[in-house]
Amino acid sequence: MEWKTIVSPLKTARFPVPLGWDVPPDSAAVPPARRLVMDIVRFWDVPLSGEALQELELCASEVIANAMEHSKARCTVTVRRVGERLRVEVADSNPVFERGGADPEATSGRGLILVEALAHAWGWHPVAGVGKVVWFDFLESHEARCPTYGWGTARNLCAQSLVA
Secondary structure (H helix, E strand, O other): OOOOEEEOOOOOOEEEOOEEEEEOOOHHHHHHHHHHHHHHHHHOOOOOOHHHHHHHHHHHHHHHHHHHHHHOOOEEEEEEEEOOEEEEEEEEOOOOOOOOOOOOOOOOOOHHHHHHHHOOEEEEEEEOOOEEEEEEEEEOOOOEEOOOOOOOEEOOOOHHHHOO
């Protein structure tokens, strides 16, 4: 897949456009879809801490897997930046929103609890006649790596200020 970047007419500003793709209805398709989310985030150089990247990856897995499990059909994953937020949306053909976790002895049904705990915000909305979209946001952290090659991070330091 080739990523798209919009460049301003004066070639002074660049920003990513939303990227979306279909994921086949197979549990084996979840890991590649999750990796593609992460590849896009890294390609766009979204300022997220290492911990936030791991949490984002877990949330993407959970929401994509839920769409597979509950719709038994193809879903569409979209990654976009909304202001200083990174948003991942998963659209599926099941119009019913199913939130698990009612049975404490169950071995599944806790994915959205994780998403709620890790993401800055999350939600869902119906899509008339089509299904629903489940989404979550991560806030950009504006932490930049110290020029110590991974031995720490510098808080409140813009990444651009390291490039002189």
